[in-house]
Amino acid sequence: MVEPTPPPPRRLAALVRQRAASFGYAFRGVWAALQTEVHLWFHAAATVLVIGLGLYFGLERWEWAVVALAVGAVWCAELVNTAIEAVVNLVSPDYHPLAGRAKDVAAGAVLVMAIAALAVGLLIFGPRVWDLLSW
Numbered sequence: 001m002v003e004p005t006p007p008p009p010r011r012l013a014a015l016v017r018q019r020a021a022s023f024g025y026a027f028r029g030v031w032a033a034l035q036t037e038v039h040l041w042f043h044a045a046a047t048v049l050v051i052g053l054g055l056y057f058g059l060e061r062w063e064w065a066v067v068a069l070a071v072g073a074v075w076c077a078e079l080v081n082t083a084i085e086a087v088v089n090l091v092s093p094d095y096h097p098l099a100g101r102a103k104d105v106a107a108g109a110v111l112v113m114a115i116a117a118l119a120v121g122l123l124i125f126g127p128r129v130w131d132l133l134s135w
Contacts, residue, residue, distance in 0.1 A: 033082045039110075040078055047071050050121065057128045067124060070117035077113040081106040 034040050054067060084106040092099035 030079065033079055037078070037082050040075075040082075043074055043078055047075075050125075053125055057125065059124070063124050066120055070120040074110070074113050074117045077110045081110045 034044070050067060050071060054064060059067065085103055088099045088102050
């Protein structure tokens with residue numbers, strides 16, 4: 001079996017530039033959503049609160065992993081919801097029942113993920129907060 005040869009340096013440099021640009025586009029998308037979506041600011045505040053609580057209570061590594069996945073999933077759901085709403089508004093500027101259904105289902109996905117993240121938060125932080133309050 002013949003080993004594949006690495007790409008020439010110029011192609012590699014162009015590939016690295018393209019990947020870096022992709023990250024730039026992604027960060028620009030998150031920033032654009034933060035500028036237009038009030039719900040994302042709520043998620044940002046909740047994220048800061050959760051990180052602060054995690055540091056205060058000294059979460060274990062596995063707990064950080066679960067919390068990070070829950071927070072990331074909520075952010076992803078909200079960003080996908082924002083993208084779906086933008087595309088639906090572009091394609092169907094006037095009201096259409098299917099456009100409304102698409103937006104409602106996307107918003108429902110965010111709600112389901114937020115409830116799941118709340119459950120994670122209650123399971124991980126609930127006993128610690130309860131102990132703190134019941135001294």
